[in-house]
Amino acid sequence: MxxxxxxxxxxxxxxxxxxxxxxxxxxxxxxxxxxxxxxxxxxxxxxxxxxxxxxxxxxxxxxxxxxxxxxxxxxxxxxxxxxxxxxxxxxxxxxxxxxxxxxxxxxxxxxxxxxxxxxxxxxxxxxxxxxxxxxxxxxxxxxxxxxxxxxxxxxxxxxxxxxxxxxxxxxxxxxxxxxxxxxxxxxxxxxxxxxxxxxxxxxxxxxxxxxxVPRDGFGPGVDTMCDWCPFLDLCWGPPVDPETEGEVSRQSRLTVTDEDYVEAVHDYDAWRAAENEAKRHKEYARERLRGRSGPADDLYCEWSGGGLRTQVDKDAAVERLVELGEVLPTRRTRSPQTIRVTRSGTRQDRAAGPA
Structure with a gap:
């Protein structure tokens, strides 16, 4: 053989x-x-x-x-x-x-x-x-x-x-x-x-x-705790298939009932308000600190940046290309999705708030 x-x-x-x-x-x-x-x-x-x-x-x-x-x-x-x-x-x-x-x-x-x-x-x-x-x-x-x-x-x-x-x-x-x-x-x-x-x-x-047992992370794409978790798919389900599920997220699978939807909308509204208020307080403290730096108990404050720098003037560059008769280089990108949550009572001609 x-x-x-x-x-x-x-x-x-x-x-x-x-x-x-x-x-x-x-x-x-x-x-x-x-x-x-x-x-x-x-x-x-x-x-x-x-x-x-x-x-x-x-x-x-x-x-x-x-x-x-x-x-x-x-x-x-x-x-x-x-x-x-x-x-x-x-x-x-x-x-x-x-x-x-x-x-x-x-x-x-x-x-x-x-x-x-x-x-x-x-x-x-x-x-x-x-x-x-x-x-x-x-x-x-x-x-x-x-x-x-x-x-x-x-x-x-x-x-x-x-x-x-x-x-x-x-x-x-x-x-x-x-x-x-x-x-x-x-x-x-x-x-x-x-x-x-x-x-x-x-x-x-x-x-x-x-x-x-409750999750302490907010899911993939939102929380790095979840992005690197060895049990990501077991916890949040397999990755979303755009062909069958459309433009959704794994987190959206948790919104099953009308009560889930109402809770999520109110959560968004509440945290949006908290974010805006926190930003006001932060910007106010920032302005109070202008011109000051150094130690502050267990913290330390310092400023950086503010210098002049040269960068491309995009509007002028486009105008110049048009003057030269050149074809403007373009590319197709998908615009980010936006969400708008408003109070139903602010518009009397609408029976319900926008989706």
Missing amino acids: TAVLPARPSAAERRAAPSLAAAVRDLDSRRARSRQRMIGASELGECRRRAAYRIARRRPTNTRTGLQAFMGTELHRGVLRALRRQYGGLTEVGLRGEQVRGRCDWWHAPVVEDLKTTSRFGFERVLTRGVPVRHWFQVAVYAWLLRTGQTADRRLPAGDGQDVDGLRIRYLSRDSGEDVVFEADHDPALTAEAIMWLTDVYAAVEDEGVDA
Whole structure:
């Protein structure tokens, strides 16, 4: 019997560059986080529905990782390696309790630190809004697991509590290389709040089922919490098909009854009013600050911009092209959809408000 050898790759196939995206997807699928079924400490305080899916051991439906996230992960590892070599301590410490698990980025006794690499916009958001509560939840639970000896790391003796007195979160901008550090003392009340959040989710799943647990995100395209959720399609349904569903969104699937519609219209009206009022207050404070900058208690104010710059005069450019007899370059784009909500009583000749 003659063996059939596989065809040798052609010269073109040998020269073809391998797909980096495919390599990243394969690597991510092998990581423990992609196969994780227990709630991770980084998910505490974020979305209760996502945590419920973990508890119910539902299979993730959206596990694809982009190159940007991959580069962030690799940068994260490199920074931790540098911190460990320079200052000592342990990095990527495995922790595991009965209901939550995690991997502490850096334990440099007696302080637990979590490192978060972020985009320029995320970095700016932290500088302006401060640390989200869920990030404090994360490091507080790391500290609690270490203090109570709930470790899953060969470098630490199982069952032995560790000395942890401080919490630290370091944000690193992937774009500029800037970092900012926030510190706090170990706070048992903060730890208790995080554990209570988790306990409430467990109870809700047991008593009412996964689908009864509320969402804390507002859906894809509106909330990045949902855009990157591994259970996006399971929670909000599959992507909208324009051929069968038209110009709708996944969120619009929640508006089923007339009562749902009325509630959504009133929500829009209420938040529109709140937005306008907040903008008035912000602009008033802005004008009061003109010409002033510097520290203000725990905040810092500074101005930027205002210089002259040169840019294309589009109207003049169009006029010049017309004078030269040139055909104006154009392109077709879809105009954004607008919504208008008015009071029914403002127009006596209309029986109901506009759609």
